[in-house]
Amino acid sequence: MSGATTATTSATRCCRRAATGAATTSSSPATAPPARPLPAGYTVRAFAGESEIDSRTEAHRSAFHPSKMTVALHRRVMASPTYRPEFDLVCAAADGRIAACTIVWFDEVNRVGIFEPVACHAEHQRRGLASALMTEGLRRLHARGATAALVMSHLEDSPGGHTYRRLGFEVIGRLHEWKKTAWPDAGRDDAAAHGGAQREAAPR
Numbered sequence: 001m002s003g004a005t006t007a008t009t010s011a012t013r014c015c016r017r018a019a020t021g022a023a024t025t026s027s028s029p030a031t032a033p034p035a036r037p038l039p040a041g042y043t044v045r046a047f048a049g050e051s052e053i054d055s056r057t058e059a060h061r062s063a064f065h066p067s068k069m070t071v072a073l074h075r076r077v078m079a080s081p082t083y084r085p086e087f088d089l090v091c092a093a094a095d096g097r098i099a100a101c102t103i104v105w106f107d108e109v110n111r112v113g114i115f116e117p118v119a120c121h122a123e124h125q126r127r128g129l130a131s132a133l134m135t136e137g138l139r140r141l142h143a144r145g146a147t148a149a150l151v152m153s154h155l156e157d158s159p160g161g162h163t164y165r166r167l168g169f170e171v172i173g174r175l176h177e178w179k180k181t182a183w184p185d186a187g188r189d190d191a192a193a194h195g196g197a198q199r200e201a202a203p204r
Contacts, residue, residue, distance in 0.1 A: 018179045023156040025169035027149045032142040033168075036132040041094030044136045046086055047101070049078075055098040056090060063100075063119035077103070087113075089137055091120075091129045099124035104137040106144060113141040115151040118160065130163055138167070 038044065047056060053071050060074075061067040077083060082105055091100040100120040106113045115137060120130045134151070141149055151169060153161040165171075 015178045015180050018177045022175045023153050023161060023171050024173040024175075025151055025153065025161075025164045026172045027138065027167065027169045029138045029142040029146055029149055032139045033135050035139065036128065036135045038091070038129070038132050039127050042091055042099065042127075042129060042132075044089065044091050044132050047088040047090045049085070052090075052092075052096075052098060055096075056101050059090075059098040059101050059121040060117070060119045062121040062123070064117070065122070082107075087137065087140060089133055089140075091124075091133050093124065097121075100129040100133050102130075102133050102137060104141060104149075106141065106146065108144070111145055111147045113137070113146045113149045115149065118151065125159075130160075131167060134163075134167055 035044075053074060057069055057071050057074055060069045078085075078088075083103070084106060087104040087106055089102050089104070090098045093099045098121070100118075102115050102118045104113045104115055115134060118130055118134060138149060149169075151164055153164060155161060156171065156174065
């Protein structure tokens with residue numbers, strides 16, 4: 001038995017998969033998707049910066065309640081060397097408040113864009129705003145020569161996961177939660193011999 005096989009067997013003895021977590025989905029924007037229609041009064045555009053940072057932060061916090069996002073934290077995000085204002089997209093309601101928002105992190109070298117996060121204020125959900133917002137992001141990625149787009153869903157069977165699939169994203173990977181259990185007597189020798197290896201092998 002190889003060392004890798006032994007480590008994996010030992011990992012099975014000491015750990016159990018507790019839950020299936022986030023799913024990573026991918027889309028290839030070979031052609032620019034048509035803009036999606038919006039309900040009356042809503043507009044998709046680039047984030048205007050400081051003048052609406054409070055409203056943007058409120059939308060994020062509402063979508064991910066309870067959230068640690070603050071105005072100061074978003075300012076730090078905006079100061080990141082990979083932040084591009086034209087890829088910080090928002091959907092504004094008729095009253096000017098931010099109803100949904102996303103940032104597309106674009107890697108020009110690898111021509112990949114990552115949507116992170118995708119947020120819709122609780123008061124504005126189920127109106128197609130996130131879909132319209134992401135479609136605009138895909139259109140901008142296509143214009144910049146991107147060949148792939150990624151987004152992560154907290155749960156595959158969730159409103160976000162369903163939205164991403166409707167937009168043409170396909171699941172390419174999943175994250176699983178593993179919990180350590182007590183070593184059975186029969187596995188103690190393996191535990192001593194492969195103490196570091198099996199912990200790393202478990203999530204694979």
